[in-house]
C-alpha cells in the first residue's frame with residue numbers, strides 16, 4: 001500500500017519533519033508535482049487548520065494557502081477574530097494533484113483519492129503530535145475524512161465542536177466547508193458568511 005510512514009522521522013521538531021517531507025515518495029503524487037507543500041506556522045499555535053491539498057499557486061511557491069483560496073481564508077479568519085499568527089495551516093495531502101485538459105495548458109486541480117489521503121496521513125499525524133493544537137478546524141470533506149474516517153459528512157457537522165480521539169489523543173474539532181467551495185458557490189456572499197460563522201464557533205471554543 002502507498003504510505004508516507006517510512007519517510008516520517010520519529011524524532012525532531014517541525015523543521016526536521018519539513019525537511020524529510022521534501023523527499024517523500026510515499027505515493028505517486030510526488031512525480032508530477034513541483035514540490036512538497038508542508039504545513040506552515042509555529043509549533044506553539046493553538047489552532048490547526050487542515051485543508052485538502054496544495055493548489056497550483058501553492059505547488060509553485062511551496063507554501064500552503066497562498067493562492068485564491070488562501071486569500072479568501074485569510075479574510076474569513078480576520079472576520080471571525082482568529083489570529084493568523086496563532087494558527088498552523090496544513091493540508092491532508094502534501095502534493096498537488098492535477099490534470100491538464102491539453103499538454104502545456106492550465107493545470108486543473110483533481111481531488112485526491114482516499115488511498116492518497118491515507119498514504120499522506122502519517123505527515124498530518126506527525127504535525128498534530130508536534131503542534132498539539134487546542135483546536136482543529138477541518139476545511140472540507142477531505143480533511144474530515146483524513147482525521148475522522150470515510151463516513152465524515154461536512155454538511156451534517158459543520159459549525160459544531162466535535163470531540164474525538166485521534167491517534168490516541170482527545171481532540172476538539174470544528175468542521176467547515178473548504179474555502180475553494182466558497183469561490184465556486186453561486187451565492188458567494190452567503191457561502192462566505194457561512195464559513196465565517198463556522199470559524200466564529202472555533203474562535204469561541206478557543207476562548
Ligand code: URA
Pocket residue numbers: 051052053054055058063064065066067069070091180
Ligand atoms: N486548497 C487547499 O486545500 N490547500 C491549499 O493549500 C490551497 C488550496
Ligand code: SF4
Pocket residue numbers: 003004021024025026027028029030036093094095119120123
Ligand atoms: Fe508523500 Fe503525501 Fe506527497 Fe504522497 S502526497 S508523496 S504521501 S507527501
